[in-house]
Amino acid sequence: MLSYRDLINGLKDLGIAPTWPLLVHASLSAFGEVRGGADTVLGALMATSDSLMMPAFTYRTMIIPEVGPANNGMVYGSGEKTNRMAEFYWPSLPVDPMIGVVAERLRQHPHASRSMHPILSFAGINVEEALEAQSLEQPLAPIGVLARQGGWVLLLGVDHTVNTAIHLAERAAGRTQFTRWALTPTGIVACSGFPGCSDGFNQVEPVVESFVRKVQVGEATIQALPLARLIEAVTDLIEVQPLALLCDRADCERCESVRAAGH
Incomplete structure:
Protein backbone atom coordinates (compact mmCIF):
# COMPACT_ATOMS: atom_id res chain seq x y z
CA MET A 1 0.00 0.00 0.00
CA LEU A 2 1.37 3.39 -1.00
CA SER A 3 1.85 6.02 1.67
CA TYR A 4 1.94 9.80 1.66
CA ARG A 5 5.73 9.61 1.96
CA ASP A 6 5.96 7.36 -1.12
CA LEU A 7 4.06 9.95 -3.15
CA ILE A 8 6.14 12.83 -1.81
CA ASN A 9 9.37 11.04 -2.66
CA GLY A 10 8.17 10.24 -6.16
CA LEU A 11 7.15 13.82 -6.84
CA LYS A 12 10.46 15.11 -5.46
CA ASP A 13 12.30 12.78 -7.83
CA LEU A 14 10.80 14.76 -10.71
CA GLY A 15 12.80 17.79 -9.59
CA ILE A 16 9.81 20.11 -9.42
CA ALA A 17 10.33 23.37 -7.53
CA PRO A 18 7.56 24.46 -5.12
CA THR A 19 7.26 27.78 -6.97
CA TRP A 20 6.30 26.13 -10.27
CA PRO A 21 2.52 26.18 -10.85
CA LEU A 22 1.17 22.74 -11.70
CA LEU A 23 -1.61 21.63 -14.03
CA VAL A 24 -2.46 18.12 -12.85
CA HIS A 25 -4.36 15.21 -14.38
CA ALA A 26 -4.62 12.23 -12.05
CA SER A 27 -6.02 8.73 -11.79
CA LEU A 28 -6.20 7.45 -8.22
CA LEU A 42 -3.99 15.77 -3.10
CA GLY A 43 -2.02 16.39 0.09
CA ALA A 44 1.19 15.24 -1.57
CA LEU A 45 0.55 17.53 -4.53
CA MET A 46 -0.11 20.51 -2.26
CA ALA A 47 3.10 19.78 -0.37
CA THR A 48 5.00 19.72 -3.66
CA SER A 49 3.71 22.92 -5.27
CA ASP A 50 2.43 26.22 -3.92
CA SER A 51 0.06 26.61 -6.90
CA LEU A 52 -2.11 23.79 -8.18
CA MET A 53 -4.81 23.57 -10.86
CA MET A 54 -6.91 20.70 -12.22
CA PRO A 55 -9.78 20.40 -14.70
CA ALA A 56 -13.20 20.55 -13.05
CA PHE A 57 -15.15 19.80 -16.21
CA THR A 58 -18.92 19.18 -16.10
CA TYR A 59 -19.95 17.52 -19.35
CA ARG A 60 -23.42 16.72 -18.02
CA THR A 61 -24.46 20.35 -18.51
CA MET A 62 -24.19 19.96 -22.29
CA ILE A 63 -27.19 20.30 -24.61
CA ILE A 64 -27.34 19.17 -28.25
CA PRO A 65 -29.45 21.64 -30.29
CA GLU A 66 -31.62 20.86 -33.29
CA VAL A 67 -29.57 23.10 -35.59
CA GLY A 68 -26.25 24.92 -35.47
CA PRO A 69 -23.15 25.93 -37.41
CA ALA A 70 -21.76 23.63 -40.08
CA ASN A 71 -18.65 21.45 -39.61
CA ASN A 72 -19.13 21.48 -35.85
CA GLY A 73 -18.24 17.88 -35.02
CA MET A 74 -21.68 16.80 -33.86
CA VAL A 75 -25.01 15.46 -35.11
CA TYR A 76 -27.67 18.06 -34.46
CA GLY A 77 -30.99 16.79 -33.16
CA SER A 78 -29.41 13.65 -31.66
CA GLY A 79 -29.75 14.70 -28.02
CA GLU A 80 -33.36 13.84 -27.21
CA LYS A 81 -32.40 11.51 -24.35
CA THR A 82 -29.20 13.20 -23.18
CA ASN A 83 -30.82 16.64 -23.17
CA ARG A 84 -33.45 15.40 -20.72
CA MET A 85 -30.68 14.29 -18.35
CA ALA A 86 -28.66 17.51 -18.61
CA GLU A 87 -28.02 19.40 -15.36
CA PHE A 88 -27.81 23.11 -14.68
CA TYR A 89 -24.30 24.41 -14.08
CA TRP A 90 -23.68 25.69 -10.56
CA PRO A 91 -20.29 26.42 -8.97
CA SER A 92 -21.02 23.57 -6.55
CA LEU A 93 -21.67 21.01 -9.31
CA PRO A 94 -19.30 18.07 -8.78
CA VAL A 95 -16.51 17.40 -11.25
CA ASP A 96 -17.39 14.87 -13.94
CA PRO A 97 -16.45 11.38 -12.64
CA MET A 98 -14.31 10.70 -15.72
CA ILE A 99 -12.00 13.56 -14.65
CA GLY A 100 -11.28 11.71 -11.42
CA VAL A 101 -11.83 11.83 -7.69
CA VAL A 102 -8.60 13.74 -7.01
CA ALA A 103 -9.90 16.69 -9.04
CA GLU A 104 -13.17 16.57 -7.11
CA ARG A 105 -11.26 16.62 -3.82
CA LEU A 106 -9.41 19.71 -5.02
CA ARG A 107 -12.70 21.41 -5.94
CA GLN A 108 -14.01 20.67 -2.44
CA HIS A 109 -10.90 21.99 -0.67
CA PRO A 110 -11.68 25.07 1.48
CA HIS A 111 -8.83 27.05 -0.09
CA GLU A 129 -4.90 34.87 -12.20
CA ALA A 130 -5.23 31.72 -14.28
CA LEU A 131 -8.82 31.05 -13.26
CA GLU A 132 -9.87 34.65 -13.89
CA ALA A 133 -8.41 34.51 -17.42
CA GLN A 134 -11.03 32.01 -18.57
CA SER A 135 -14.00 33.11 -20.67
CA LEU A 136 -16.64 31.37 -22.76
CA GLU A 137 -14.58 32.13 -25.87
CA GLN A 138 -11.21 31.22 -24.28
CA PRO A 139 -11.89 28.12 -22.17
CA LEU A 140 -8.23 27.04 -22.09
CA ALA A 141 -6.80 30.45 -21.17
CA PRO A 142 -5.97 29.28 -17.61
CA ILE A 143 -3.42 26.85 -19.05
CA GLY A 144 -1.80 29.66 -21.02
CA VAL A 145 -1.39 31.70 -17.85
CA LEU A 146 0.33 28.82 -16.07
CA ALA A 147 2.61 28.33 -19.08
CA ARG A 148 3.67 31.98 -18.96
CA GLN A 149 4.34 31.61 -15.25
CA GLY A 150 6.74 28.72 -15.85
CA GLY A 151 4.22 26.03 -14.96
CA TRP A 152 4.37 22.31 -15.61
CA VAL A 153 1.78 19.67 -16.42
CA LEU A 154 1.78 16.49 -14.32
CA LEU A 155 0.19 13.27 -15.58
CA LEU A 156 -0.35 11.00 -12.58
CA GLY A 157 -1.12 7.51 -13.83
CA VAL A 158 -2.70 8.87 -17.02
CA ASP A 159 -1.40 9.44 -20.53
CA HIS A 160 -1.53 12.27 -23.03
CA THR A 161 -5.11 11.51 -24.07
CA VAL A 162 -6.17 13.56 -21.03
CA ASN A 163 -3.48 16.23 -21.38
CA THR A 164 -5.55 19.40 -21.86
CA ALA A 165 -2.43 21.48 -22.56
CA ILE A 166 -2.25 19.84 -25.98
CA HIS A 167 -5.66 21.32 -26.79
CA LEU A 168 -4.24 24.80 -26.18
CA ALA A 169 -1.46 24.04 -28.66
CA GLU A 170 -4.05 22.90 -31.21
CA ARG A 171 -5.81 26.23 -30.90
CA ALA A 172 -2.53 28.16 -31.15
CA ALA A 173 -1.76 26.28 -34.38
CA GLY A 174 -5.10 27.31 -35.89
CA ARG A 175 -6.82 23.95 -35.65
CA THR A 176 -10.60 23.87 -36.05
CA GLN A 177 -12.45 24.55 -32.80
CA PHE A 178 -16.07 23.81 -32.03
CA THR A 179 -19.13 25.25 -30.32
CA ARG A 180 -21.00 23.44 -27.59
CA TRP A 181 -24.03 24.48 -25.55
CA ALA A 182 -24.52 24.36 -21.78
CA LEU A 183 -27.55 24.50 -19.55
CA THR A 184 -27.29 27.30 -16.98
CA PRO A 185 -29.77 28.96 -14.60
CA THR A 186 -29.98 31.92 -17.02
CA GLY A 187 -30.62 29.78 -20.08
CA ILE A 188 -28.71 27.78 -22.68
CA VAL A 189 -25.28 29.32 -23.29
CA ALA A 190 -23.16 28.87 -26.42
CA CYS A 191 -19.54 27.99 -25.60
CA SER A 192 -17.17 28.56 -28.51
CA GLY A 193 -13.52 27.51 -28.62
CA PHE A 194 -14.44 23.98 -27.57
CA PRO A 195 -11.53 21.60 -28.25
CA GLY A 196 -11.44 18.53 -30.44
CA CYS A 197 -10.91 14.85 -29.74
CA SER A 198 -7.88 13.79 -27.68
CA ASP A 199 -7.90 10.05 -28.42
CA GLY A 200 -4.89 10.40 -30.73
CA PHE A 201 -2.74 12.49 -28.39
CA ASN A 202 -0.37 9.68 -27.43
CA GLN A 203 1.16 10.17 -30.87
CA VAL A 204 2.89 13.17 -29.28
CA GLU A 205 5.29 10.98 -27.30
CA PRO A 206 8.23 11.13 -29.78
CA VAL A 207 7.84 14.92 -29.93
CA VAL A 208 8.23 15.37 -26.16
CA GLU A 209 10.66 12.53 -25.49
CA SER A 210 13.63 14.87 -25.06
CA PHE A 211 12.09 16.91 -22.23
CA VAL A 212 9.54 14.74 -20.43
CA ARG A 213 10.45 13.57 -16.91
CA LYS A 214 9.12 10.24 -15.63
CA VAL A 215 9.07 8.36 -12.33
CA GLN A 216 7.31 5.20 -11.20
CA VAL A 217 5.25 5.39 -8.01
CA GLY A 218 3.51 2.19 -7.07
CA GLU A 219 1.75 0.92 -10.18
CA ALA A 220 1.56 4.37 -11.79
CA THR A 221 3.90 6.29 -14.04
CA ILE A 222 4.07 10.02 -13.32
CA GLN A 223 5.09 12.27 -16.20
CA ALA A 224 6.06 15.94 -15.92
CA LEU A 225 6.45 18.37 -18.81
CA PRO A 226 7.11 22.13 -18.88
CA LEU A 227 3.95 23.70 -20.26
CA ALA A 228 5.55 26.35 -22.43
CA ARG A 229 7.88 23.89 -24.12
CA LEU A 230 5.09 21.34 -24.63
CA ILE A 231 2.75 23.91 -26.16
CA GLU A 232 5.48 25.25 -28.44
CA ALA A 233 6.49 21.77 -29.62
CA GLU A 256 -13.53 14.06 -39.22
CA SER A 257 -14.53 17.73 -39.07
CA VAL A 258 -10.86 18.71 -38.70
CA ARG A 259 -9.95 16.54 -41.68
CA ALA A 260 -12.74 18.08 -43.73
CA ALA A 261 -11.48 21.57 -42.89
CA GLY A 262 -7.88 20.57 -43.58
CA HIS A 263 -6.59 21.89 -40.24
Whole structure:
Protein backbone atom coordinates (compact mmCIF):
# COMPACT_ATOMS: atom_id res chain seq x y z
CA MET A 1 0.00 0.00 0.00
CA LEU A 2 1.37 3.39 -1.00
CA SER A 3 1.85 6.02 1.67
CA TYR A 4 1.94 9.80 1.66
CA ARG A 5 5.73 9.61 1.96
CA ASP A 6 5.96 7.36 -1.12
CA LEU A 7 4.06 9.95 -3.15
CA ILE A 8 6.14 12.83 -1.81
CA ASN A 9 9.37 11.04 -2.66
CA GLY A 10 8.17 10.24 -6.16
CA LEU A 11 7.15 13.82 -6.84
CA LYS A 12 10.46 15.11 -5.46
CA ASP A 13 12.30 12.78 -7.83
CA LEU A 14 10.80 14.76 -10.71
CA GLY A 15 12.80 17.79 -9.59
CA ILE A 16 9.81 20.11 -9.42
CA ALA A 17 10.33 23.37 -7.53
CA PRO A 18 7.56 24.46 -5.12
CA THR A 19 7.26 27.78 -6.97
CA TRP A 20 6.30 26.13 -10.27
CA PRO A 21 2.52 26.18 -10.85
CA LEU A 22 1.17 22.74 -11.70
CA LEU A 23 -1.61 21.63 -14.03
CA VAL A 24 -2.46 18.12 -12.85
CA HIS A 25 -4.36 15.21 -14.38
CA ALA A 26 -4.62 12.23 -12.05
CA SER A 27 -6.02 8.73 -11.79
CA LEU A 28 -6.20 7.45 -8.22
CA SER A 29 -6.80 3.84 -9.28
CA ALA A 30 -3.66 3.81 -11.43
CA PHE A 31 -1.47 3.88 -8.29
CA GLY A 32 -2.93 0.73 -6.83
CA GLU A 33 -3.88 0.96 -3.17
CA VAL A 34 -3.11 4.32 -1.54
CA ARG A 35 -3.43 4.79 2.20
CA GLY A 36 -5.88 7.66 2.63
CA GLY A 37 -7.00 7.58 -1.00
CA ALA A 38 -7.55 10.78 -2.97
CA ASP A 39 -6.94 13.00 0.05
CA THR A 40 -3.42 11.60 0.36
CA VAL A 41 -2.67 12.22 -3.32
CA LEU A 42 -3.99 15.77 -3.10
CA GLY A 43 -2.02 16.39 0.09
CA ALA A 44 1.19 15.24 -1.57
CA LEU A 45 0.55 17.53 -4.53
CA MET A 46 -0.11 20.51 -2.26
CA ALA A 47 3.10 19.78 -0.37
CA THR A 48 5.00 19.72 -3.66
CA SER A 49 3.71 22.92 -5.27
CA ASP A 50 2.43 26.22 -3.92
CA SER A 51 0.06 26.61 -6.90
CA LEU A 52 -2.11 23.79 -8.18
CA MET A 53 -4.81 23.57 -10.86
CA MET A 54 -6.91 20.70 -12.22
CA PRO A 55 -9.78 20.40 -14.70
CA ALA A 56 -13.20 20.55 -13.05
CA PHE A 57 -15.15 19.80 -16.21
CA THR A 58 -18.92 19.18 -16.10
CA TYR A 59 -19.95 17.52 -19.35
CA ARG A 60 -23.42 16.72 -18.02
CA THR A 61 -24.46 20.35 -18.51
CA MET A 62 -24.19 19.96 -22.29
CA ILE A 63 -27.19 20.30 -24.61
CA ILE A 64 -27.34 19.17 -28.25
CA PRO A 65 -29.45 21.64 -30.29
CA GLU A 66 -31.62 20.86 -33.29
CA VAL A 67 -29.57 23.10 -35.59
CA GLY A 68 -26.25 24.92 -35.47
CA PRO A 69 -23.15 25.93 -37.41
CA ALA A 70 -21.76 23.63 -40.08
CA ASN A 71 -18.65 21.45 -39.61
CA ASN A 72 -19.13 21.48 -35.85
CA GLY A 73 -18.24 17.88 -35.02
CA MET A 74 -21.68 16.80 -33.86
CA VAL A 75 -25.01 15.46 -35.11
CA TYR A 76 -27.67 18.06 -34.46
CA GLY A 77 -30.99 16.79 -33.16
CA SER A 78 -29.41 13.65 -31.66
CA GLY A 79 -29.75 14.70 -28.02
CA GLU A 80 -33.36 13.84 -27.21
CA LYS A 81 -32.40 11.51 -24.35
CA THR A 82 -29.20 13.20 -23.18
CA ASN A 83 -30.82 16.64 -23.17
CA ARG A 84 -33.45 15.40 -20.72
CA MET A 85 -30.68 14.29 -18.35
CA ALA A 86 -28.66 17.51 -18.61
CA GLU A 87 -28.02 19.40 -15.36
CA PHE A 88 -27.81 23.11 -14.68
CA TYR A 89 -24.30 24.41 -14.08
CA TRP A 90 -23.68 25.69 -10.56
CA PRO A 91 -20.29 26.42 -8.97
CA SER A 92 -21.02 23.57 -6.55
CA LEU A 93 -21.67 21.01 -9.31
CA PRO A 94 -19.30 18.07 -8.78
CA VAL A 95 -16.51 17.40 -11.25
CA ASP A 96 -17.39 14.87 -13.94
CA PRO A 97 -16.45 11.38 -12.64
CA MET A 98 -14.31 10.70 -15.72
CA ILE A 99 -12.00 13.56 -14.65
CA GLY A 100 -11.28 11.71 -11.42
CA VAL A 101 -11.83 11.83 -7.69
CA VAL A 102 -8.60 13.74 -7.01
CA ALA A 103 -9.90 16.69 -9.04
CA GLU A 104 -13.17 16.57 -7.11
CA ARG A 105 -11.26 16.62 -3.82
CA LEU A 106 -9.41 19.71 -5.02
CA ARG A 107 -12.70 21.41 -5.94
CA GLN A 108 -14.01 20.67 -2.44
CA HIS A 109 -10.90 21.99 -0.67
CA PRO A 110 -11.68 25.07 1.48
CA HIS A 111 -8.83 27.05 -0.09
CA ALA A 112 -9.75 26.18 -3.68
CA SER A 113 -11.40 28.47 -6.22
CA ARG A 114 -13.21 27.51 -9.40
CA SER A 115 -13.59 29.28 -12.73
CA MET A 116 -17.08 29.82 -14.09
CA HIS A 117 -17.14 28.06 -17.47
CA PRO A 118 -20.32 25.93 -17.51
CA ILE A 119 -18.58 22.96 -19.19
CA LEU A 120 -14.79 23.39 -18.97
CA SER A 121 -14.15 24.99 -15.58
CA PHE A 122 -10.89 24.59 -13.67
CA ALA A 123 -10.35 24.44 -9.91
CA GLY A 124 -7.20 25.38 -8.09
CA ILE A 125 -5.32 26.80 -5.14
CA ASN A 126 -3.24 29.98 -5.52
CA VAL A 127 -3.99 30.20 -9.25
CA GLU A 128 -6.46 33.09 -9.21
CA GLU A 129 -4.90 34.87 -12.20
CA ALA A 130 -5.23 31.72 -14.28
CA LEU A 131 -8.82 31.05 -13.26
CA GLU A 132 -9.87 34.65 -13.89
CA ALA A 133 -8.41 34.51 -17.42
CA GLN A 134 -11.03 32.01 -18.57
CA SER A 135 -14.00 33.11 -20.67
CA LEU A 136 -16.64 31.37 -22.76
CA GLU A 137 -14.58 32.13 -25.87
CA GLN A 138 -11.21 31.22 -24.28
CA PRO A 139 -11.89 28.12 -22.17
CA LEU A 140 -8.23 27.04 -22.09
CA ALA A 141 -6.80 30.45 -21.17
CA PRO A 142 -5.97 29.28 -17.61
CA ILE A 143 -3.42 26.85 -19.05
CA GLY A 144 -1.80 29.66 -21.02
CA VAL A 145 -1.39 31.70 -17.85
CA LEU A 146 0.33 28.82 -16.07
CA ALA A 147 2.61 28.33 -19.08
CA ARG A 148 3.67 31.98 -18.96
CA GLN A 149 4.34 31.61 -15.25
CA GLY A 150 6.74 28.72 -15.85
CA GLY A 151 4.22 26.03 -14.96
CA TRP A 152 4.37 22.31 -15.61
CA VAL A 153 1.78 19.67 -16.42
CA LEU A 154 1.78 16.49 -14.32
CA LEU A 155 0.19 13.27 -15.58
CA LEU A 156 -0.35 11.00 -12.58
CA GLY A 157 -1.12 7.51 -13.83
CA VAL A 158 -2.70 8.87 -17.02
CA ASP A 159 -1.40 9.44 -20.53
CA HIS A 160 -1.53 12.27 -23.03
CA THR A 161 -5.11 11.51 -24.07
CA VAL A 162 -6.17 13.56 -21.03
CA ASN A 163 -3.48 16.23 -21.38
CA THR A 164 -5.55 19.40 -21.86
CA ALA A 165 -2.43 21.48 -22.56
CA ILE A 166 -2.25 19.84 -25.98
CA HIS A 167 -5.66 21.32 -26.79
CA LEU A 168 -4.24 24.80 -26.18
CA ALA A 169 -1.46 24.04 -28.66
CA GLU A 170 -4.05 22.90 -31.21
CA ARG A 171 -5.81 26.23 -30.90
CA ALA A 172 -2.53 28.16 -31.15
CA ALA A 173 -1.76 26.28 -34.38
CA GLY A 174 -5.10 27.31 -35.89
CA ARG A 175 -6.82 23.95 -35.65
CA THR A 176 -10.60 23.87 -36.05
CA GLN A 177 -12.45 24.55 -32.80
CA PHE A 178 -16.07 23.81 -32.03
CA THR A 179 -19.13 25.25 -30.32
CA ARG A 180 -21.00 23.44 -27.59
CA TRP A 181 -24.03 24.48 -25.55
CA ALA A 182 -24.52 24.36 -21.78
CA LEU A 183 -27.55 24.50 -19.55
CA THR A 184 -27.29 27.30 -16.98
CA PRO A 185 -29.77 28.96 -14.60
CA THR A 186 -29.98 31.92 -17.02
CA GLY A 187 -30.62 29.78 -20.08
CA ILE A 188 -28.71 27.78 -22.68
CA VAL A 189 -25.28 29.32 -23.29
CA ALA A 190 -23.16 28.87 -26.42
CA CYS A 191 -19.54 27.99 -25.60
CA SER A 192 -17.17 28.56 -28.51
CA GLY A 193 -13.52 27.51 -28.62
CA PHE A 194 -14.44 23.98 -27.57
CA PRO A 195 -11.53 21.60 -28.25
CA GLY A 196 -11.44 18.53 -30.44
CA CYS A 197 -10.91 14.85 -29.74
CA SER A 198 -7.88 13.79 -27.68
CA ASP A 199 -7.90 10.05 -28.42
CA GLY A 200 -4.89 10.40 -30.73
CA PHE A 201 -2.74 12.49 -28.39
CA ASN A 202 -0.37 9.68 -27.43
CA GLN A 203 1.16 10.17 -30.87
CA VAL A 204 2.89 13.17 -29.28
CA GLU A 205 5.29 10.98 -27.30
CA PRO A 206 8.23 11.13 -29.78
CA VAL A 207 7.84 14.92 -29.93
CA VAL A 208 8.23 15.37 -26.16
CA GLU A 209 10.66 12.53 -25.49
CA SER A 210 13.63 14.87 -25.06
CA PHE A 211 12.09 16.91 -22.23
CA VAL A 212 9.54 14.74 -20.43
CA ARG A 213 10.45 13.57 -16.91
CA LYS A 214 9.12 10.24 -15.63
CA VAL A 215 9.07 8.36 -12.33
CA GLN A 216 7.31 5.20 -11.20
CA VAL A 217 5.25 5.39 -8.01
CA GLY A 218 3.51 2.19 -7.07
CA GLU A 219 1.75 0.92 -10.18
CA ALA A 220 1.56 4.37 -11.79
CA THR A 221 3.90 6.29 -14.04
CA ILE A 222 4.07 10.02 -13.32
CA GLN A 223 5.09 12.27 -16.20
CA ALA A 224 6.06 15.94 -15.92
CA LEU A 225 6.45 18.37 -18.81
CA PRO A 226 7.11 22.13 -18.88
CA LEU A 227 3.95 23.70 -20.26
CA ALA A 228 5.55 26.35 -22.43
CA ARG A 229 7.88 23.89 -24.12
CA LEU A 230 5.09 21.34 -24.63
CA ILE A 231 2.75 23.91 -26.16
CA GLU A 232 5.48 25.25 -28.44
CA ALA A 233 6.49 21.77 -29.62
CA VAL A 234 2.93 20.67 -30.37
CA THR A 235 2.06 23.97 -32.05
CA ASP A 236 5.09 23.59 -34.32
CA LEU A 237 4.10 19.99 -35.10
CA ILE A 238 0.55 20.87 -36.14
CA GLU A 239 1.64 23.86 -38.20
CA VAL A 240 3.84 21.51 -40.24
CA GLN A 241 1.43 18.54 -40.16
CA PRO A 242 -2.10 19.99 -39.94
CA LEU A 243 -3.70 16.57 -39.31
CA ALA A 244 -1.22 15.40 -36.67
CA LEU A 245 -2.53 13.82 -33.44
CA LEU A 246 -6.01 13.07 -34.82
CA CYS A 247 -7.55 9.73 -33.88
CA ASP A 248 -8.22 7.02 -36.44
CA ARG A 249 -11.84 6.24 -35.54
CA ALA A 250 -14.08 6.59 -38.59
CA ASP A 251 -17.00 7.58 -36.34
CA CYS A 252 -15.16 10.44 -34.58
CA GLU A 253 -17.17 13.50 -35.59
CA ARG A 254 -14.66 16.07 -34.35
CA CYS A 255 -11.59 14.52 -35.99
CA GLU A 256 -13.53 14.06 -39.22
CA SER A 257 -14.53 17.73 -39.07
CA VAL A 258 -10.86 18.71 -38.70
CA ARG A 259 -9.95 16.54 -41.68
CA ALA A 260 -12.74 18.08 -43.73
CA ALA A 261 -11.48 21.57 -42.89
CA GLY A 262 -7.88 20.57 -43.58
CA HIS A 263 -6.59 21.89 -40.24
